[in-house]
Amino acid sequence: xxxxRREQVLRALLGAAAASGLTTLILILVEATNVLLxxxxxxxxxxxxGSSHTSLFVYQWxxxxxxxxxxxxxxLACQVKGPGISSYTSDPxxxxxxxxxxxxxxxxxxxxxxHQETPMFLGATAGMRLLSQKNSSQARDIFAAVTQFxxxxxxxxxxxxxxxxxxxxxxxxxxxxxxxxxxxxxxxSGEWIRPPEGMLVGALDMGGASTQITxxxxxxxxxxxxxxTLRLYGxxxxxxxxxxxxxxxDQMLNRLLAGLVQSSPAPLxxxxxxxxxxxxxxxxxxxxxxxxxxxxxxxxxxxxxxxxGTGNPxxxxxxxxxxxxxxxxxxxxxxxxxxxYQPPVRxxxxxxxxxxxxxxxxxLTSRQPLATVNTSVWExxxxxxxxxxxxxxxxxxxxxxxxxxxxxxxxxLLEGYGFTEDTWPNIEFRKQAGGTDIGWTLGxxxxxxxxxxxxxxxxxxxxxxxIWVAGVVFMVLTLVAILGAAAVQxxxxxx
Ligand SMILES: *[C@@H]1O[C@H](CO)[C@@H](O)[C@H](O)[C@H]1NC(C)=O
Ligand SMILES: *[C@@H]1O[C@H](CO)[C@@H](O)[C@H](O)[C@H]1NC(C)=O
Ligand SMILES: *[C@@H]1O[C@H](CO)[C@@H](O)[C@H](O)[C@H]1NC(C)=O
Ligand SMILES: *[C@@H]1O[C@H](CO)[C@@H](O)[C@H](O)[C@H]1NC(C)=O
Numbered sequence: 001x002x003x004x005r006r007e008q009v010l011r012a013l014l015g016a017a018a019a020s021g022l023t024t025l026i027l028i029l030v031e032a033t034n035v036l037l038x039x040x041x042x043x044x045x046x047x048x049x050g051s052s053h054t055s056l057f058v059y060q061w062x063x064x065x066x067x068x069x070x071x072x073x074x075x076l077a078c079q080v081k082g083p084g085i086s087s088y089t090s091d092p093x094x095x096x097x098x099x100x101x102x103x104x105x106x107x108x109x110x111x112x113x114x115h116q117e118t119p120m121f122l123g124a125t126a127g128m129r130l131l132s133q134k135n136s137s138q139a140r141d142i143f144a145a146v147t148q149f150x151x152x153x154x155x156x157x158x159x160x161x162x163x164x165x166x167x168x169x170x171x172x173x174x175x176x177x178x179x180x181x182x183x184x185x186x187x188x189s190g191e192w193i194r195p196p197e198g199m200l201v202g203a204l205d206m207g208g209a210s211t212q213i214t215x216x217x218x219x220x221x222x223x224x225x226x227x228x229t230l231r232l233y234g235x236x237x238x239x240x241x242x243x244x245x246x247x248x249x250d251q252m253l254n255r256l257l258a259g260l261v262q263s264s265p266a267p268l269x270x271x272x273x274x275x276x277x278x279x280x281x282x283x284x285x286x287x288x289x290x291x292x293x294x295x296x297x298x299x300x301x302x303x304x305x306x307x308x309g310t311g312n313p314x315x316x317x318x319x320x321x322x323x324x325x326x327x328x329x330x331x332x333x334x335x336x337x338x339x340x341y342q343p344p345v346r347x348x349x350x351x352x353x354x355x356x357x358x359x360x361x362x363x364l365t366s367r368q369p370l371a372t373v374n375t376s377v378w379e380x381x382x383x384x385x386x387x388x389x390x391x392x393x394x395x396x397x398x399x400x401x402x403x404x405x406x407x408x409x410x411x412x413l414l415e416g417y418g419f420t421e422d423t424w425p426n427i428e429f430r431k432q433a434g435g436t437d438i439g440w441t442l443g444x445x446x447x448x449x450x451x452x453x454x455x456x457x458x459x460x461x462x463x464x465x466x467i468w469v470a471g472v473v474f475m476v477l478t479l480v481a482i483l484g485a486a487a488v489q490x491x492x493x494x495x
Contacts, residue, residue, distance in 0.1 A: 006492045010485055017481035020474045027471040042066065043075065043110045044449060045120040045155060046441040047099065049146075051127025051209035052250055054080035056102040057441050058109060066451055069233075070181045074436040076109055078102035084208070085142055086127035092141040096149025103153060115154040122146060122160035123444055125168055126209030126248060130291040132162065158448065163440070165243025169212035170228050173203040173239060174443030176350045178452070179433045184233045200237070204351035204413075204427070205439065208250035209292070213336075213417055214241035217343035222334065226341055231454045242340055246292035247323075247412070249354040249405055254290040255323050256404060257282070257307075262295050267305060273316035273404035274309030275385035280400070282307050309400070313381040313407060320404070320411050337416045345417055349427045352438040358405040359429045361398075370414075370424040377406040 003011070040063035048055045058076035065071045080102050088095035110118055124143075132139035143160050150157045163171075177183050182200050202215030217240050221227040230237045246255065260269050261284070269282070281304045288297035329335035336342040351359075359365045362380060364373050380388075381403035392399050413419045419427065436442060446452045 004494075006488060006494065009492070010488050013481050013485040013488065017478050017485060020477040020481065024471055024474040024478055027467055027474065031467050031471065040064070043114060043118045044445045045106050045118060046445050047080075047102075047120075047122035047150075047160075048439060048441050049085045049122055049124035049128065049160075050207050051084045051086060051125065051130070051248065052207075053082070053084055054099065054102075055441075056080065056099070056106060057437065058106045059436075059442060059445060061451075067453055069178055069184050069452075070434070072178075072436075072442065072446065072451070073434070074442075076106060077437055078105050084127045085124065085146060086131040086139075088142055088145075089131070089135070089138045092138075092145035093149075094145075095142050096145040099146070099149060103150070107154070110155075116156060118155040119445070119449055120150065120153070120155045120157045121445060121448060122150060123163045123441070124160065125163055125440075126165070126207055126243075126245060126251075128162050129165070129245065130209060134291050163444075165210055165212065165245065166226075166228060166241055168210070168440050169203065169205065169214040169241035169243055170230060170239060171440035171443035171447065172205045172212060172352075172438070173214040173241065174230065174232070174446065174452070175436075175440060176201055176203050176352075176433060176438050178443065178446060179436050179438070183452070197237075198347060200347065201428075202345065202347060202349040203438075204349055204355055204417075206351075206354040206409075207248045208354070209248040210243050210245045210251075211247045211412070212241065212243045213342070213345075214239060215346060215349065216240070218346045219343060221343060223341035232452050234453075234455045240343055242336075242342065244338070244340070249358070249401075249408070251290065251292040252320075252323060252408055253401055253404060254287060254293055256319055256408075258287055258290075258293040258295050259319060259322055261287070261305065267303070269305050269307045270310050271307050272310050272312040272314075272319060273381065273407065274307065274311070274400050275381070275383060275388050275403065276309055276311035277385035278307075278309030278311075278400055280307050281305065309385060311382050311384070311403075313378045313403070316381060316404060317407050317411060320408050321415070323408075324411070324416060326415065336418065342417065345419055345423060345426075347426065350433070350438060351413075351427050351429050352431060354405065355409060356429050356431045358402060358409055360431070361402050362406055364406075365429040367425055367428070370421045373424075374410065377403070377410065380406065 041060050042063045044059045046057050048057065056078040057074060059072050060075040061072040080098055082098045085095040107115065128139055147160050150160065177200050180201065182195055197216060200216050203212070205212040216237060221238060221240050226240055226242045228239050228241055230239055256273065260271055264270060284297070284303055284305060285301045287293060288301060324337045325339070326337050328339035329337055334341055334343055356365065362376060364376055388399065430438060432438060
């Protein structure tokens with residue numbers, strides 16, 4: 001006896017349900033193995049040899065996705081104990097040795113089998129820039145010692161070098177825009193798209209010895225010395241960047257103090273940026289050893305000076321203004337200070353390193369309006385030292401300096417770079433984005449390992465996405481077939 005029509009339809013539907021259900025299952029398994037079987041992870045190591053200290057960063061990324069953007073993440077950040085490498089002039093070998101602890105931590109994290117293929121870089125910034133200006137043979141000795149030490153490690157050490165200020169700014173800009181996915185993005189259909197250029201964010205970096213501003217201006221860049229062209233994913237970006245040597249936090253503090261010593265030659269210096277009730281001593285020799293202090297040193301450098309805080313923000317701002325040459329830019333809209341060309345700031349900015357640390361200490365990183373920030377910093381400066389000390393937890397060698405750095409940052413951003421009450425909210429004070437510290441190091445590694453493609457990839461990986469789409473389609477088909485079968489069973493009367 002042949003099958004009835006009803007039975008035929010029912011069998012067909014159940015068969016279809018079984019087939020597409022099986023396909024769904026297979027697709028899910030394929031995708032799951034993709035996700036669950038860990039892809040090979042690659043690693044890279046970068047030392048950031050700053051003026052006041054050295055940090056090490058280990059980055060990691062899936063080997064099969066290395067040309068994608070935003071896939072590199074930070075696996076380790078380690079602070080090297082002791083001062084920056086530029087301080088080891090009397091014993092260069094120690095500069096190399098000082099890196100040992102962090103290097104060992106990094107090697108412990110990276111599987112042994114991968115040590116040989118892991119690239120490692122060391123980049124030095126303004127501290128070494130200043131030293132090589134002052135005594136280039138000392139700077140060479142330190143680079144040689146550091147290179148010798150790092151060459152002995154089992155990883156692929158690619159060299160230690162001095163970064164130009166311009167590159168430091170540009171690499172910080174690359175880092176933040178890479179991490180935020182602003183250079184190139186995937187659309188949901190698996191194609192790559194480029195976010196509009198206006199979404200690129202500017203970068204404000206402040207180390208111990210220098211500070212950088214980098215952004216894409218609205219118009220042409222009229223001074224070639226401040227312009228750098230970055231070809232990323234098939235598009236040329238014309239980026240404005242300038243690095244101000246001696247405008248980093250520590251050198252600014254030295255210059256500020258030297259200025260005050262100069263104007264009050266008594267053995268007692270009254271410091272308006274230190275809190276009232278603060279008293280400390282200061283070694284003149286170390287102050288005048290700073291390469292950014294150009295005022296003539298007093299005759300007797302072995303003397304110690306007593307510094308007394310007066311907690312006077314108005315006088316502090318006035319002393320800070322003296323560190324800038326605003327006159328040289330007077331009447332020019334496209335000039336920041338010290339005669340440096342700068343187009344008007346444009347778009348969103350990320351301010352990191354000492355910008356962040358200072359505002360974070362002052363509880364001012366949550367996009368407060370400028371007026372609130374101003375008032376809070378002034379109030380903090382007027383707080384008696386006793387209270388400041390009492391409310392601080394543990395050791396903070398910068399405790400007495402936050403008032404000065406806070407007012408300095410305001411002066412630099414507003415009077416120097418030309419941010420206003422209206423553009424202030426465009427500045428985001430952040431240490432990290434997407435779990436990665438913001439700074440020049442990631443951009444440096446991406447650039448030197450060619451992980452940012454110069455040209456747009458012809459076709460981006462879309463397999464994973466299509467597998468999901470197919471999975472969903474087959475799942476829907478399975479459901480439709482099952483519902484159809486159920487409907488036949490329920491509503492098609494048996495003959
Ligand atoms: C990344 O791009 C480079 C240059 O186009 C290519 O040689 C390399 O195979 C790519 N790597 C991956 C994992 O796709
Ligand atoms: C640089 O340092 C070396 C060694 O410390 C010293 O012998 C030399 O005189 C210094 N040169 C200058 C120009 O100061
Ligand atoms: C990127 O690396 C190349 C060498 O590979 C170098 O010439 C270039 O200056 C680097 N870019 C930046 C912004 O440092
Ligand atoms: C920041 O906030 C914390 C917690 O509210 C407080 O203890 C600290 O004193 C504040 N810092 C300043 C500088 O006001």
